[in-house]
Amino acid sequence: MAAPDNSEFQRAFVETVNLLTCDTERALGVMFDLTAQRLVRFAMTITGNQPDAEDALQGAFSRIAGKPRLLARADSPWPYLIRTVRNEALRILQKRRHITSSDSLDARPSGSExxxxxxxxxxxxxxxxxxxxxxxxxxxxxxxxxxxxxxxxxxxxxxxxxxxxxxxxxxxxxxxxxxxxxxxxxx
CATH class of the missing domain: 1.10.10.10 (Winged helix-like DNA-binding domain superfamily/Winged helix DNA-binding domain)
Known part of the structure; x- marks a missing residue:
């Protein structure tokens, strides 16, 4: 289970966060493309299923879109965004009152097998x-x-x-x- 290239991700994420205050709409689109897969995977650890995890991501981005400066000014924007997604996932769980098993391990070995x-x-x-x-x-x-x-x-x-x-x-x-x-x- 190799970790993604975190340094490249961090660089791109910081650039996107810096763009939030001057071009919010574009920055949110780029940020969504950059983070959605990771955040849905994380949200699935809480919700237990992909549709609810995707709803949590959408809810988190709606909150960020309403107050982009909160993310832009956060001392650590990536953990702030993760926490926002986590809170949304927990809200969904409270509403739905169900937990199903998670399926977050989708990696396959590379090369011929x-x-x-x-x-x-x-x-x-x-x-x-x-x-x-x-x-x-x-x-x-x-x-x-x-x-x-x-x-x-x-x-x-x-x-x-x-x-x-x-x-x-x-x-x-x-x-x-x-x-x-x-x-x-x-x-």
């Missing part, structure tokens, strides 16, 4: 999915933000409104559980 390699990958992927699904939501969010979004503990703490120590401990407990559960695969 034989049927045995593909089968091992699918089995491993399914096992990781099941184990991730057993984590408490609070730990699951931290793991997704750390590994899929390549955020630091400080950025995760800001996005979730928690202390860095709380984020680090949730991550540690999640990793311990994942390690115990996935250890048989490593033998």
């Amino acid at each position: 034989d049927s045995e390699t593909a089968m091992v990958f699918e089995e491993t992927n399914e096992r990781v999915r099941r184990v991730l699904g057993t984590l408490p939501q609070s730990q699951y969010e931290v793991v997704i933000l750390k590994h899929w979004e390549d955020l630091t503990f400080a950025e995760i703490a800001e996005a979730l409104g928690l202390s860095q120590n709380t984020v680090a401990s949730r991550y540690r407990y999640a990793m311990e559980k994942l390690q115990r559960s996935l250890e048989p695969l490593m033998k």
Whole structure:
């Protein structure tokens, strides 16, 4: 599960945030194109399904469009945007009062693969999915933000409104559980 090129993403995101105050409409369009896939994937960890995650993203962008200066002036705009999406996803959950299982692991190994390699990958992927699904939501969010979004503990703490120590401990407990559960695969 390789992380996307975070430095290129960060550069493009900062440029887009800087554009918010002078050309809001264009900046929001560019920002949506740049962040939608990542933010929907994150929102799915909360909502459990793609339609609700997409609704959360739309709601977050509607809020940002109403007050773009809040994002433009945020000390850390990316965690601010993640937190906005998270809040929208939680609002949707409160309205809908249902949680379904998440399907956030869509990565495939690259290159040519034989049927045995593909089968091992699918089995491993399914096992990781099941184990991730057993984590408490609070730990699951931290793991997704750390590994899929390549955020630091400080950025995760800001996005979730928690202390860095709380984020680090949730991550540690999640990793311990994942390690115990996935250890048989490593033998």
